Amino acid sequence: MSRPRIVIVGAGFAGYRTARVLSRLTRHQARITLLNPTDYFLYLPLLPQVAAGILEPRRVTVSLSATLRDVRLVLGEADAVDLDGRTVHYSGPEGDPGTLHFDRLVLAAGSVNKLLPVPGVAEHAHGFRGLPEALYLRDQVTRQMELAAAEDDPKSCSARCTFVVVGAGYTGTEVAAQGQLFTAAQARGRPLKPRWLLLDIADRVLPELDERLSRTADKVLRERGVDVRTGTSVKEATHAGVLLSDGEFIDTRTLVWCVGVRPDPLAESLGLPMERGRLLVDPHLQVPGRPELFACGDAAAVPDLERPGSYTPMTAQHAWRQGKVAARNVAASLGVGERRAYRHRDMGFAVDLGGVKAAANPLGLPLSGVAAGAVTRGYHLAAMPGNRVRVAADWLLDAVLPRQAVQLGLVRSWSVPLDTASPELARVPGKPEKPVEDQMNEPAKNQPGGEPAKNQPGGEPAKNQPGGEPAKNQPGGEPAKNQPGGEHTEAPGPVKQEDIPPDPRPGRPAEGDS
Ligand SMILES: Cc1cc2nc3c(=O)[nH]c(=O)nc-3n(C[C@H](O)[C@H](O)[C@H](O)COP(=O)(O)OP(=O)(O)OC[C@H]3O[C@@H](n4cnc5c(N)ncnc54)[C@H](O)[C@@H]3O)c2cc1C
Secondary structure (H helix, E strand, O other): OOOOEEEEEOOOHHHHHHHHHHHHHHOOOOEEEEEEOOOEEEOHHHHHHHHOOOOOHHHHEEEHHHHOOOOEEEEOEEEEEEOOOOEEEEEOOOOOEEEEEOOEEEEOOOEEEOOOOOOOHHHHOEOOOOHHHHHHHHHHHHHHHHHHHOOOOHHHHHHHOEEEEEOOOHHHHHHHHHHHHHHHHHHOOOOOOOEEEEEEOOOOOOOOOOHHHHHHHHHHHHHOOOEEEEOOOEEEEOOOEEEEOOOOEEEOOEEEEOOOEEEOHHHHHOOOOEEOOEEEOOOOOEEOOEEEEEEOHHHEEOEOOOOOOOEOOOOHHHHHHHHHHHHHHHHHHOOOOOOOOOOOOOOOOEEEOOOOOEEEOHHHOOEEHHHHHHHHHHHHHHHOOOOHHHHHHHHHHHHHOOOOOOOOOOOOHHHOOOOOOOOOOOOOOOOOOOOHHHHOOOOOOOOOOOOOOOOOOOOOOOOOOOOOOOOOOOOOOOOOOOOOOOOOOOOOOOOOHHHOOOOOOOOOOOOOOO
């Protein structure tokens, strides 16, 4: 009899763990295929440290083929799933289409940047969801500091030295905290005054986390000079800066969009019941009425048995543990072992604020300062499925050597558009990307041959700009037509109101950034 075919879509926290546990449980009795656009697992919680130049990018990755020996890795992105035909259609890295047949399918495609219908944001902001975006930010920050140093005009100099982060969830808070230290180091001995702003519509930073963590983070950020603006959001973004909801216009060339994430659009394309954009599953991580389909991680709405009536938040902690349960239940559905329901109590949270500081509450115990810093780094080392020694070595080097602030310019502004279903991949010329909502309507995407559109995120590369000077109509690029103060009645570009799950508090950081 032929071996059952198990296909796992996505090799993040949930999918990677599913593959690892399944290969142990099934012991070659099943054919396990992992479909992922990259050949690595990405440890997202350390991404802000890549943007701040502390960790080299490969440190936060773990090779899939080297660590999942009995799993067949297929490089590509799932474009469509035919549940009745039991096939997944995908596009390979060179645009070549492919099809995978399955007896069991685990959907673990994670999440993408969340958009809000704010004029100019899709064009002028960059997200923070993948390695390309982190590398872009690292270079952009360094480049702006270098350009500022050479500026004769004090106003332009100040705009280049101003960095605006929107969304004070854990991602935005860490990006601002680490970024501030990074630019302070670059400004040393130079007449530059870097300024970081952290905005959130909520009334405190880390609004989704314990209030004590909020207070610690707020104190550290303010002491460090980060301009924390709660109860404030962005009304409009232009090439020259951002118009805040309180009417103030901030001149800046850098707008980082960390308002949260939303599930990968692949889940939505299945046409099955959803909960706020996530695929609805039962406590066994199985889609009701579809015994062959399992889902876990950010892409799945998993009932939280610890908090009846709610769903588990989008965190690495849950995704990692759900991966294990999904593996057990897939194996059980093939006659190996017993299935079980997913139940997990939060173990606390850790927010690295850079230097030796952090805010953490392991097992509910609130910690700040150096103790929190040590716990946070220890936690990350323990949680990473590989590359620990290299990460620890980078931390050690960072503690004793000045940080290396050079921009390689390998990831350009246009190659990391905010509105993308593939934040894990930098775009390359000749590979057009369609807006998120179009991508799921066609069987194959990212076909080669087309030209990126001009003046769009992901459009034509900026000309004659070393290191990827922002493209036209990007912050720092050529003047855009929409100036602050203009009237806007509809969302810009590809952002659509229906992309956004209903939220009782408009503008509140997205579920998932908690
Ligand atoms: C900057 C940042 C910091 C974070 N820090 C923390 C933290 O400190 N603590 C915490 O608990 N959580 C944190 N999170 C959240 C956490 O990383 C996510 O909740 C977690 O990654 C979800 O795991 P997942 O497996 O569902 O998705 P992911 O880890 O995102 O993995 C999804 C995988 O699916 C792949 N994929 C996507 N679409 C397709 C497709 N169509 N076909 C095939 N493959 C596809 C992706 O390439 C990726 O490999 C952070 C997130 C970010 C962005």
